Amino acid sequence: MSHLLVLPVLLPLLAGTLQLFLVHRPSWTLRLVGLAACVALIGLAFSLTAAAAGGEITVYAIGGWPPPLGIVLVLDRLSAFMLLLTALLALPCLVAACGSWDRAGHNFHPLFMFQLAGINGAFLAGDLFNLYVFFEILLIASYCLMLHGGGEARLKAGIVYVVVNLIGSALLLIAVALLYGVTGSLNLADLGRSMPALDSDFAVLARVAAMLLFVVFGLKAAMLPLHFWLPAGYGAAAPPVAALFAIMTKVGAYAILRLSTVVFGAEAGDLAGILQPWLLLAALLTLWLGMIGALGSKGLAELAGFLLIASMGTLLTAFALDDADGLAAGLYYLAQSVPATAALFLLAGLIADRRGERGGDIAPGPALGQSGVLGFAFMLAALALVGLPPLGGFLGKMMLLQSVEGAATGWIFSSLLLTGLLGLIACSRAGVVLFWAEQSEAGEAPALPARHLLPVLVLLGGNIALTVGAGPLVVYGQAAAAQILDPARYHLAVLGEASGGER
C-alpha cells in the first residue's frame, strides 16, 4: 500500500517520458501508452479511494525523511476523491483527442501526461513548496497544451494566460517564503500547528501570506475579479484540452479548501477562518458574473467557459460555508460539474467543426445534421450546469441550499436561484439558435464518427450515473467533509503527537 501513494505522480511522469522517446514512431504507439496510463490511473485512483474511504490518513515520506523535514505526500478522503475524478476525466478527454487533435501539433501526448502528473501531485502534496512545484508542472504543461494547434486566437489568449499565471506564480513564491520566514516550516500540518503560537508581529505577516495565497489560488480557480483569462483562454484552446482544463480550476479551489482547513482552520487561533468572509463574497460575485457572462457569450466555447466560472462560484460558496453538510454538497457539485463542463467543451468543438465558417458562434448557421444527438447532449450538459432537475447539478444546488444557515442565507438563496434563471436563459438562447435556427436544409454535413461522439456521451453518462448514484457519493462526501473540518487529525497523521511549540 505505502508505495502506491507516489504512483499517481510517478506513473504519468514515466508514461510521458516514454512517449517522448516514441514521438517519431507511429502515432498509435503514443496513443496506446497514453490510454494505458489513463486506464491504470483509474484503477490506481479506485484502490486509493478504497483505502482512504475508511478514514485513515496515509502519509508517504519521499526518501524516508520524516516530516516536517522531508517531503510528504498525504492521502485523505478529499485527495483520493480528487484523484479519482481527475483519472475518470482524463480518459474520455484523451480518447476525444486521439485521431484528431493530437495530430494538430507536437508532443500532445507527453504534455497531457505531464499535466496529469502535476494535477495529481497538487492533490497529494503535503507541503507548501511542493504544492508550488506541482502547480508549476501543471501550469507549464498547460501553457503548451493551451497553445496546442496554433493559430492567432490561441496565441492571443495564450499570452494572456501565460503572463497572468506567471505573475500568480511569483506571488505564490513570495507567500510561501513569507510563511517559511514566519514559522520556519513548509509542511502544511506543521504550519497549521505553529499558527496559534505565533506572536502578534509574526501573525500579521502570516495573515499577509494567507491573503496572498488566497489571491493566487483564487486566480487559478477563476474567482472574481481574477477570472478574465478563463473564457477567452478556454474558448480558444483545443476542445479536448479545454475539457481536461475543467479540473484545473478545481485544483485552485482544492488548494483554498486545504489551506483554509489545515493551516488556517479551526485550530489556528487568531488566524482561524480568515479566508471565509472574503471567500463567500467572492464566490457569490463569481457566480453572478459567470451567469451574466454566459448570457452575453458570442460563442459556444465561451458560453462553456462562463458556465465553468459560474460553477466555480457555486463550488466556492459551498466551501465558504465551513460546515460539513455544505462541504459535502460542494464536493458532490464538484464531482458532477466536472464531467458536464468537459462534455460541453467537447460538444462545442464538435458543433464548431460542423458549421463551417460559422464555427462555434451562437448565430444561425448551416444545418448541423444529426442535430438530434447533438441537441440532446447539449440539453443534458446545460441542465447539469444550470442546475435544473433531473440531473446532478440540481441535486448539488439543492443540498447546498439545504445546508445554508446564518446571516448570509438570503443572499445565497437569491443568488443561486436567480443566477440559475440567467443560466437557463443563456443556454436556451444558445440551444434555440444553434439547433433550430438553421439556414439550409439538413443532410449536408457528414455523419459524425462514433469515436467523436463517444467521449461526450460517456461524460454525460457519468453525470447521469452520479445523479442516480448520488446516495453513496454524498455519504462519502460527508465523511470527507467531516475529515477536512477536523485539522487536528491531519496534523496528528502527518506529525504524530504534538511536541509542544518548539518554534
Add this chain to the structure above:
Amino acid sequence: MEVIIASTIAILSTAGLFLMLRGRTFEIAIGLVLLSHAANLFVLAMGGVMLGSTPILGQSDGSIYPDPVPQALVLTAIVINFGVTTFVIVLAVRASLRLGTDRVDGTDARDEGGG
C-alpha cells in the same frame, strides 16, 4: 545589509510591475524576469540575513551558519523561472511574428498612435 537587500527587492519588484503594466510582450517578459528575481531574493532573505557566517555547517567551528532550506528552495525556483522565462520569450517572438504586433491584446499600436 538588511536595508540593501530589502531595497533591492523593492526596486526590482517596482520595476517589474511597471514593465508588466505596459502593453508589449517584450517589456512584459523583462518585467516578469525582474519580478521573479525579486521573489527569489525574497525567498533567500527569508532564511535570515547574516554576515560573516559560513555557508555550510562544518566548515568552521559551526556555531553560525545560515538556514540551508531557503537556498534549496531558491535553487528550485530559479530553475523553474529560467525555463518559464525561455518559454515566454519564445512565445512572445512567435506571437509577434504571427500576429504582426507585439502588443499583448493583439491589436496594432499604429492604429492608436503608439503606446
